[in-house]
Amino acid sequence: MSTSPDWTRFEAFARALTARVGERLLAFGDAAVEQKADGSLVTEADLWADGEIRAAIAAEFPEHGVITEETEHLFSGTEWCWVVDPIDGTTNFTRGIPIWGTSMGLLYCGTPVFGLVHFPPLQQTFHGIWIGDSGLDGQSGAFLNGKPIRTSPDEPSSNHLFNACTRSTSVLQPSLPCKSRVVGVCTYSFLLVATGAVLAAVEAIPKVWDIAATWAILQAAGGTFEQLGSEPVFPLQTGRDYGSQALPSLVASRPAVATVFAPLVESVWKNSRF
Structure with a gap:
């Protein structure tokens, strides 16, 4: 693939998909909860979202690999690979605590270069491009609901x-x-x-x-x-x-x-x- 990726396409895809999935998750209601081997929880909502996201990626980017929390754990070595958490914060989701979201990271040659995380109850969407030493063309930047964000320049104190x-x-x-x-x-x-x-x-x-x-x-x-x-x-x-x-x-x-x-x-x- 070209070293000039279509960052706009990646963002638009992830933004639209997480918004659609998030809207359905907000209306999911009570979902059956099971405990996985590692002690974390999984619900039918997690599994539904996992399936929806994998299907959407396969349709839009058939050449891309996928790793997800609920089903696909093996890195196949594809040049581009999506890494997905359908619901990060499943315990909060099951208890009605409004901090949970869907996370989509995109790897190039095994390292993340793009990320988008949507938190439906908060109506907050974070996204960013990190060029680093990937060799890809583009400009790094991070955003919350479309507005640039930066880390704090402050020193640690009791007020931080x-x-x-x-x-x-x-x-x-x-x-x-x-x-x-x-x-x-x-x-x-x-x-x-x-x-x-x-x-x-x-x-x-x-x-x-x-x-x-x-x-x-x-x-x-x-x-x-x-x-x-x-x-x-x-x-x-x-x-x-x-x-x-x-x-x-x-x-x-x-x-x-x-x-x-x-x-x-x-x-x-x-x-x-x-």
Whole structure:
């Protein structure tokens, strides 16, 4: 494929698809809930959304690969690959808490270059293009409802926020230089860093579909993404099954802020054997 992708086409497709799926999810009503082997929840709404999104990608981009939370976990090595979380925040979705959304990241040669995350109850849509060292033509940028967003230039203080996950609060609380919050939805937790509302965030056991879209958006907004562990997240490896691989991650508004929090969250990945 040309090194000049049609970014407008990618955005329009993901925006229209997540809006259509989101509208249906808002009207889904009570959905049967099951617990998966890893302890997370899945509903008939997740499975319906997964099927709708995979079918739409196959129709619009038949040459693209797909990884989704509910069905496709193997990276086939295609030049372009969508990584999808049909409902990030399924627990919130089942309990009527209005923070959940659909995440779509697009990988080029195994690394995210585009992301869009739509949160139907909040009517918020984040998207971004991250050129990085991909060699693709285009301009990096991050947006919320079409308006540019940037990470905060501030230094950590007691008047700033840090997003923890439920598995990291006990580790961080004693020495944390900021007030902490637990959002409960990985993509939204990370994207609040992209908007400048939060300085940094950690997740102990995210999967690739939790971070692919936010990887692109956060970096396009000026932030940094740190893998907590010895192996980098991207590029994905051809033939690897990412279904059970936890990818503990720290995101921050800029590298200097990441160095403040990195020692505090070091034990998060060591205690996350999933």
